[in-house]
Amino acid sequence: MFLIDVVLINFLGLFGTYFLYQLIEQFIPPKDNRLLQLLLFFIIFCSITLPIYPNDLLSVFVMFLLFLLSLLLLLKGPVIHKISLVLSLYPFIVSLNFLLEDIGLKIWQANGEGVVLDYLLHGAAHFLRGLVWFAMYQFFRYAIPYSKTQITTKLWLIIDFICLTPLIAMISFIAFTPSITWRVYPASLACILTSFCSLYMTGHVAKSFRYKLENQNLQLQKDYYQELEGNQKQLRKIHHDMNNHFSVMLNLIREEQPEKAESYLASLTEQHILANHIFCKNSIVNAVLNAKYQLMQDYQIKCSLQLDIDTLITIDDIDLCSLFGNTLDNAIEAARQTTNKEITMKARYYNGFFSYEIINTKKHQLKNRGSRFFSTKAQPQKHGIGLQAVRSIVESYDGTLDISYDDEQFSLVVLISDI
Incomplete structure (x- = not known):
């Protein structure tokens, strides 16, 4: 019975894992190997379901290395994109896990430390994680894909340095958590907000560059169609004047003036070259x-x-x-x-x-x-x-x-x- 309950509770963790996997896939596609994709999914599952306790630096550090290596090895694309993704997501994961675990622990201790309550709290924590990652996926999935091509390496480095702040801060808070743990909650929420804003800034900058390129291309299209319209008018004018031009050239030929006829034709051709x-x-x-x-x-x-x-x-x-x-x-x-x-x-x-x-x-x-x-x-x-x-x-x-x-x-x- 205990094993079944544990499996059912952890099964709820698949909800959040799926949407985080989808978010990562929008940013950088995984390698085209089903086993490697399953391995990546499993590592993501371990990352978002890992309970983070006060002064639990080892778990945070080991999971960070595992999360970093998995994205570096199992995803396609440039290394800078993968590192940026890790630095943006991992502080969010750690902060969320710490808050849910510590709040759940306090509720459990305040209500008698029952086994049933423990299962319910862990199930609720997994469900809340799922809702959070569902919301993150829905919010960022339309903006993140553009960042792959629209953001320069220099800008990626700036974003990475910004993301280092919540990462280092959260690791420090976990390593040196005070005995009254709720005092760390505002800092944890600040780390979540910073990671969220980093992702938002990435998507916003990418979309801004994208819109600029789209506007440039639309202007080119406008110019192109205006030139097409001009060419159509030119063709209609040529058609209207064609009989007169033929008459002029025919008379020049009849008068045995081929050089003038050739010159007239060359001049006519030069005047009516279509630009498009x-x-x-x-x-x-x-x-x-x-x-x-x-x-x-x-x-x-x-x-x-x-x-x-x-x-x-x-x-x-x-x-x-x-x-x-x-x-x-x-x-x-x-x-x-x-x-x-x-x-x-x-x-x-x-x-x-x-x-x-x-x-x-x-x-x-x-x-x-x-x-x-x-x-x-x-x-x-x-x-x-x-x-x-x-x-x-x-x-x-x-x-x-x-x-x-x-x-x-x-x-x-x-x-x-x-x-």
Whole structure:
């Protein structure tokens, strides 16, 4: 009977475990192995059901190491994302467990220390944890996914330092809990609030960057459709004037003036070149590529753009536009300063793989520090930001980024799989 009661009480802990697992999965997907996913679920279950007692530093420290290692080893994505997730969630877990366990202990002691009451209190504690993690999942699940691609490494480090405060504070409170434990409750609640605000700030910053990119892309779409409308008017005008143009050229030919006819035709063609191109069926991506293509024409850069991504479903449109936009901006910046101005870009989605390659001519020597490259831009603070954004996007989809260069060319290759 005792064993059955324990199993039933712990079964309630699966409620909170499920929603915390879902929250983590929204932030960073687990590795594609069912056994590893079950192992991660079990470690999460142990973490949120572990009772935290006053002066119980060993349990807190051991569980922290286990929680950290499990997320580092069992999740995909960059290490900085995993560490940030641990630092955001673990103080919340510890503080919540300590409060529920200590309050439950005081209620149990005040009411006769009965066995039935003990079961009820532990069951209630698991149920409350479940409600808390359900609320956390519902609150953050729409904002957290954007943080993978929209937040830079430097900003992640700032968030991590902020999250260290509740972590160190809570470990200190557990290690040196006073005899009157309720005096620690305000500090525990403050740690919960700080962790919650850290997650909220992460999601808010990511969504702000996301909205900025969406607004930029919407503006590009607006410009693109305005140009399409202008082209339609131009076509109607050409159609209306076509008979007159044909008459002029026919008379020039009849009068045996082929040079004038050729010159007239060339002038007519130059006047009515349509600015828009259909690079792919995705209107947002097409708008971005049209803007960059026009920029290359303005700088007289010889360009070749080959795309076959009409069935692409792996990558979010905003991330895809950021990938194209940042890499093309860097390529244009470098190529326009060379004598042999040239850019070649290829993008393809085939058999579950997205491949992207862009090659441009360059003039200046590149400098790099670690994974960061320094461009020829005048403002030092803007060096390498585009490539950092691209690297962040690629890592968030668990893809690969390869950069190579010599004295005359710069090459960037991206490979992302949805298998």
